[in-house]
Amino acid sequence: MTTLTHLDALESEAVHVMREVAAELERPVLLFSGGKDSIVLLRLAEKAFRPGGFPFPVMHVDTGHNFPEVLAFRDRRVAELGERLIVASVQESIDCGRVVEETGPRASRNRLQTTTLLDAIEEHGFDAAIGGARRDEERARAKERIFSFRDDFGQWEPRAQRPEVWDLYNGRIRRGEHVRVFPISNWTELDVWQYIAREGLEIPPIYFAHEREVFARDGMLYAASEHVELADGEEAFLASVRYRTVGDMTCTGAVPSEARTLTEVVHEIAASRVTERGQTRADDRFTEAAMEDRKRIGYF
């Protein structure tokens, strides 16, 4: 038998987690954003359940400010897999008055997603939401369980986490509660890229360097679009950029890059001196505990 590589070991752990959720919970859902982490999740679900179908639907929380390239990719990928896609729309949450749209140049729909997600979980009666969060992303995540328990209000209570011993996950919940499950908790950003390369997975074109109209704000580059107002002194210009994460256009920063192939992208990332979040997520930079706060109220 050949020796096990770290990707084999991580994959096997994640597939095991997927199958445990499917077996122990009644109505799981897999959250798919079209980003690289959730692309890996889809692959892992194939590994776990083929030649059968997925024992859960795939759901996207659409802020209405997503990159069109990513939405096109999302639809195509789910269709190729022959699985069912549910789109939960932040625009609808706004239209029906569940949330109020922020205004001004720094308006973002990122925070509104939480309500849309929790509403969708309730509407469909989901008791488990499988997500692609990783422990290397942020310090609060380093302590989160793979099966992360949420109360009736969707809240995470870091001090009351269930011990997670061996690979024996406890998926028991009461009505109205749900678990967030993170099969790739133990993966790093580099592991994800290596896996994408190994499996030959397609990713949306915005991960590769391309020409785009951007503007600079807080030391980062953002896409100029109909969804953002430029503040005084800000000006749009053309640059060769790529994205390290895929999210809401209004608060996901691009990095200047000439990397046009997967190998080039990964070389850039391996040499990078800034974390994925530090480089591309505006919302985390406001307060030190930003992430922990949002998680407590049910952010993914």
Add this chain to the structure above:
Amino acid sequence: MQADPLDGTSELVRLVTCGSVDDGKSTLIGRLLYDTKQIFADQLEHVEETSRRRGDGYVNLALLTDGLRAEREQGITIDVAYRAFTTPRRRFQLADAPGHVQYTRNMVTGASTADLAIILVDARHGVVEQTRRHASISALLGIRHLLVAVNKMDLVGYDESRFRAVADALAELGARLEAPDMVAIPIAALHGDNVAERSEAMPWYDGPTLLEHLETVEIGGDRNLAEGRFPVQWVIRPMSAEHPDYRGYAGRVAGGVWRAGDEVVVLPSGRRSRVAAVETLDGPVAAAGPPMSVTIRLEDDLDVARGDMLAHAGAPPTVTRRLDATVCWMSERPLVPGARYAVKHTTRMVRAAVDEVVDRLDLETLEHLGGADRLELNDIGTVRLRLSGPLAVDAYRQSRATGCFIIVDEATNDTVGAGIVVEATPD
């Protein structure tokens, strides 16, 4: 650095770190992350800034590892944190178990999946009660490799005889625990001595640095390739036009090497068949060992469901309704004789009644304290459980994955205990 960053072929090694408060565990982890270049500029900036604000007087690498707000405020760590770092050869996954309240519970959690335990000792204090606790929990949980980092060597003048004295005490402890592999390394985490860089202040030490040891310690042999064990997690039955009759048993190999043609027994039913194929998404594989997630098809159409175990017919596990187990209790509500719980073993859930607390263990002296009327939070003891249905178990020391279970309180749904099968006794 890896020559080709896309080459995902390092070996994954799982570590747990433990130490009493102030032994320098956070500093060591921060140092490991820093020296292996896992720290990004924005993280370092953040740490520099926080160190300044706190008036630490130096860049406090320990700050790299502290997570939750409550912990930051109190300057302590309260929960197991998981981190990754890589070297050219290996990819490390580190479970950091904090060293005070909830201690045993956290340590058991971190240690349950570890290949190697790093135990911190303050060179000034040597082997203390906590050291014995850490080492015995590690040994109990079947960690084969113990690395004792004798830290703060700078505070004992980098003195060789001091280190030797600590190392001797450790060797004695290791012998008592029957630890198969225990090494002691003199370090100064704060200054980086013998962490990634060889210490110039300790020329008398000619062993490996801490990182060298982590990179070279042989762990491949720890996998259980002897007992063929495959708990069924999920039955794949597409019933589609393309696969009308496909029936595959999906799971993670818990032990042994699985190949087509293997003779198997399905437990607890005892029915027999042969492996028709071992498959993954990429098609059939010649062989699969632990911890691979695969799908196994059998030659015969048996009624196999989640919770059943496939085992190599030649050496099956013990099917029993009785467990004599060492249990680490993780709940504020004590375990008492007569109480009922749910037990999850591999992929099977049964109910269990506590017949007796046979024994309680003093983790500091390693003494058996005899029968008790309860196990309190963070206690470890031997418990006799009666089960509502049969489980196919092995002794933990023989087969980690099929010798462990968790105890769930059905009223709260909490995981309240972690159990290790001492002896697999048929009923």
